Amino acid sequence: MTALQCRDVTVGHAGVPALDGLSLTVGAGELLAILGSSGSGKTTLLHTIAGFIPPLAGEIWLADRLVAGGRRTVPPEHRSVGVVFQHYALWPHMSVLDTVAYPLRRSGGTRGQARSDAAELLGDLHIEHLAHRRPSELSGGEQQRVALARALARHPAVYLFDEPTAHLDAPLRGVVLDEVADQRKQQGTAALYATHDAAEALALADRVAVLDHGRLVQLGTPTEVYERPASLAVARLAGPASVLAAEPGSRDRTPRLVRPDWVGLDRASLGEGGAWEARVTAVAFHGPHTDYRLETEAGELLAREPGPARFSAGERVRWSLTRSWPLADASRFPEASQPATDVPKLA
Numbered sequence: 627m628t629a630l631q632c633r634d635v636t637v638g639h640a641g642v643p644a645l646d647g648l649s650l651t652v653g654a655g656e657l658l659a660i661l662g663s664s665g666s667g668k669t670t671l672l673h674t675i676a677g678f679i680p681p682l683a684g685e686i687w688l689a690d691r692l693v694a695g696g697r698r699t700v701p702p703e704h705r706s707v708g709v710v711f712q713h714y715a716l717w718p719h720m721s722v723l724d725t726v727a728y729p730l731r732r733s734g735g736t737r738g739q740a741r742s743d744a745a746e747l748l749g750d751l752h753i754e755h756l757a758h759r760r761p762s763e764l765s766g767g768e769q770q771r772v773a774l775a776r777a778l779a780r781h782p783a784v785y786l787f788d789e790p791t792a793h794l795d796a797p798l799r800g801v802v803l804d805e806v807a808d809q810r811k812q813q814g815t816a817a818l819y820a821t822h823d824a825a826e827a828l829a830l831a832d833r834v835a836v837l838d839h840g841r842l843v844q845l846g847t848p849t850e851v852y853e854r855p856a857s858l859a860v861a862r863l864a865g866p867a868s869v870l871a872a873e874p875g876s877r878d879r880t881p882r883l884v885r886p887d888w889v890g891l892d893r894a895s896l897g898e899g900g901a902w903e904a905r906v907t908a909v910a911f912h913g914p915h916t917d918y919r920l921e922t923e924a925g926e927l928l929a930r931e932p933g934p935a936r937f938s939a940g941e942r943v944r945w946s947l948t949r950s951w952p953l954a955d956a957s958r959f960p961e962a963s964q965p966a967t968d969v970p971k972l973a
């Protein structure tokens with residue numbers, strides 16, 4: 627059973643294409659993450675599915691109902707979608723409790739029941755204390771959680787989330803992500819979840835659709851997208867990436883993607899372990915793990931180990947690879963050998 631289908635959807639903003647012949651399907655109960663950098667078309671896609679933007683071409687189906695395409699355009703309020711967008715669009719005159727109770731009442735609940743269910747949802751999202759405030763009295767993150775509660779209260783056929791954790795700090799992010807996961811488990815509702823945060827997409831999604839300049843460039847499970855990206859651009863979007871000119875010791879000259887967790891490190895002084903030598907050029911301790919920048923003969927490499935730092939900058943280490951992945955298109959980008967990382971270079 628299919629919850630949502632986009633068939634060859636093309637959308638333009640003032641004549642400039644923002645989505646280009648995009649096709650994808652979301653199964654019943656599936657969470658599909660839309661991963662893409664800023665401007666890749668994530669919001670445009672969600673707005674088109676919600677009915678705020680008409681497609682120039684193509685069709686959108688919600689379950690077995692055509693909602694956009696041909697001559698048909700079903701208005702947003704008649705599409706069974708629950709939206710949580712970056713701009714939360716809360717009703718300024720309504721209290722938080724009434725905002726969340728409203729969709730519950732519209733779906734047939736009594737006033738008392740709707741308010742009590744709404745209060746429970748607010749509790750789940752840790753905002754019960756805000757029940758009687760209006761949107762103008764809330765922070766950005768609080769407004770975002772109210773918008774999420776309102777969408778969850780609608781019990782729609784499909785959720786559309788556009789970076790719903792963008793204004794939240796790490797612990798609140800966890801609360802919101804847990805709530806999204808719980809609600810979906812209970813209701814079995816399909817969801818599209820747009821984000822530029824690879825970690826979030828990989829952790830939450832059943833499958834990940836990667837957008838680049840309005841085109842779908844890869845669709846796969848989180849593991850496929852992380853371990854076997856279709857291009858250098860996808861490799862970089864899906865997580866920390868180093869690109870070696872070639873795998874050391876191999877005749878194959880295809881550039882290789884190396885994720886930091888694919889690198890094993892040993893002390894050079896022990897003269898054993900890893901196959902090749904490198905120099906540590908920078909170290910960044912992140913709490914649960916430590917990242918190292920390495921200068922190797924095949925290029926710069928990022929390595930990650932659990933726990934505190936075992937090596938210091940300047941030290942020589944031996945390293946080995948548990949795996950690597952060929953990235954043929956990386957040879958066209960000389961800058962690919964610079965790992966995208968938050969481990970600062972030393973002067």
Ligand SMILES: Nc1ncnc2c1ncn2[C@@H]1O[C@H](COP(=O)(O)OP(=O)(O)OP(=O)(O)O)[C@@H](O)[C@H]1O
Nearest residue numbers: 639640644662663664665666667668669670671822
């Ligand atoms: N109202 C608009 N008018 C003109 N161009 C627009 C409009 N909205 C978006 N665009 C353009 O369409 C493209 C896709 O934008 P979109 O907002 O869908 O990207 P996004 O992936 O959601 O980005 P972000 O992560 O920054 O929100 C961009 O090039 C953007 O500049």
